[in-house]
Amino acid sequence: MTAVFRSRRVRALVVATGAALLVNRALRRRVEESPLWPMPALEEPVSGAGRPGRRELLVIERAEEAEGVVRLRLEGERLPGWEPGAHIDLVLPSGAVRQYSLCGDVADGGTYTIAARLIEDGRGGSREVHEQLHEGTVVEVRGPRNRFRLADCHAYLFLAGGIGITPILPMVRQAEREGVPWRLLYYGRSRVSMPFLAEIEKLAGAGGDRVTVVAEDEDGRPDLAAVLAGAPPHSAVYCCGPQPLMDAVAELLPEGLELHTEAFAPAAGTTGGAxxxxxxxxxxxxxxxxxxxxxxxxxxxxxxxxxxxxxxxxxxxxxxxxxxxxxxxxxxxxxxxxxxxxxxxxxxxxxxxxxxxxx
Structure with missing residues (x-):
């Protein structure tokens, strides 16, 4: 997956009380990596072997964000703050646990927002989300955790495939807020299947040259080599989506660009010697x-x-x-x-x- 990155910019983090507190992100990294993290004042009590404590959240909003994609807004008290790239563990009614990237507003201290695509041939977790989680449902959540942090850089190139837009979207918002140049390639099967497309196109601005939307049913597959070649030297490249997309980006990555990826499945197999x-x-x-x-x-x-x-x-x-x-x-x-x-x-x-x- 990805390394834990360090950052130096100052940004607003929402603490458990719901108040916004300006802290140095690098200092927060050092605190998070200390044996005392998470601190009880900021998080619910941790449980077993240092894992984040569990909390019950209420589904207060459910919407069809795109074809086959449902967006859920979860409300709770004293929710830990998070940064772009973070995810939560969602404990489903069956007891199965699935991970979903947080894609809402980092400044909203009272809710978490996730989006889940229905995987027809999956193991059943996404179907549970789509069929059993409705407004008024109480669901158990663990986290958030973050292994896909946004590093400090003078420019960003974001590449998202389908539901892979969920961790990328908060990164785009942050880059836009902080005035850091960014570009985004957003790729999907069709425009109707691509969540958050309207917001992405709005963020692109009047010229629209910062965002390239490629719908395969209309445009074919994106020219990844051209997109990567157009990135400023020493840009940070963030990619999330299907494994073939990330493999292709890694293979075509020009020298001087730094690649960060987040996978939907383990990178390594589970077999080996006895x-x-x-x-x-x-x-x-x-x-x-x-x-x-x-x-x-x-x-x-x-x-x-x-x-x-x-x-x-x-x-x-x-x-x-x-x-x-x-x-x-x-x-x-x-x-x-x-x-x-x-x-x-x-x-x-x-x-x-x-x-x-x-x-």
């Missing part, structure tokens, strides 16, 4: 086959009721503490500091023959 996992508190040792995750091995051989959800390294439900062993991290959630002695056992593995978990 190894053993000792469960220190349980007193059992399980064998993990090369085509099997630690989670599956532990549930099948020792702890059948061990909780899990996404099985993709996003939600953190299967987070475990590591006592011994060389961890092969393959998740998209933990920070570098958290990876020292923790792992998500649904996707991560072992760089060796043995791991010991505090389980």
């Amino acid at each position: 190894f053993e996992v000792e469960l220190r508190r349980t007193g059992a040792t399980v064998a993990v086959a090369g085509d099997q995750s630690i989670l599956r091995a532990v549930r099948e051989q020792a702890l059948p009721n061990l909780p899990y959800s996404c099985e993709q390294g996003f939600c953190g439900t299967c987070l475990q503490s590591v006592v011994e062993g060389d961890i092969d991290h393959r998740d998209e959630l933990l920070t570098d500091a958290e990876r020292h002695d923790q792992m998500l056992i649904c996707v991560s593995r072992c760089h060796g023959e043995r791991l010991v978990l505090d389980l």
Whole structure:
């Protein structure tokens, strides 16, 4: 996915009381990376292994943002502030956990806004959002977290594919507010399927030369090489969308541009060499086959009721503490500091023959 970026500009952050507080973004980074973060005055209590605490939010608005895309506005008290690129974990009525980028206004301290596209052949999470979350529904939320931060730069090039516009939109808004030059390529199957298109075109301004909208059914596929070649030298390039789009951008990226991406799926697979996992508190040792995750091995051989959800390294439900062993991290959630002695056992593995978990 992406590294955690540092920033020096001063911007308004909404704290839990709902008041706007001007802070230095670089200072906030250092605070967030300290062992004391999140601070109780700014966040709900943390739960287990330092994960953000849970809170219940009320769906106060539901709208069809585009064909196959529903937008939800969630209201709650003492909501932690967030920055462009942040996402929340949404705990669905079935207990499944899915991640959605925050795409509302960072200055709105009382609500979070997300948008979800219906994935017909998916695992059912998006269908739950579309069919079961309505105005008046109470839903559990964790976070927000951010591994797709907007770095300081003299110019930005944004590339968004379909629902990938959700983390990009707040970045465009921030660049516009701060007067930093930006350009955006927004690509989708058709204009009716592209969420937030009206706002994007309004942000483009009268000339409209900062935004290129490509609807495949009308225009074919975008000329990524030309778009990237037109970026100012040393621009920061932010891309979110289907994996083929991000792979193509990475392959065509000119020298001197810095690429930041956010994926919808784990970048690495979950298979590898076989190894053993000792469960220190349980007193059992399980064998993990090369085509099997630690989670599956532990549930099948020792702890059948061990909780899990996404099985993709996003939600953190299967987070475990590591006592011994060389961890092969393959998740998209933990920070570098958290990876020292923790792992998500649904996707991560072992760089060796043995791991010991505090389980």
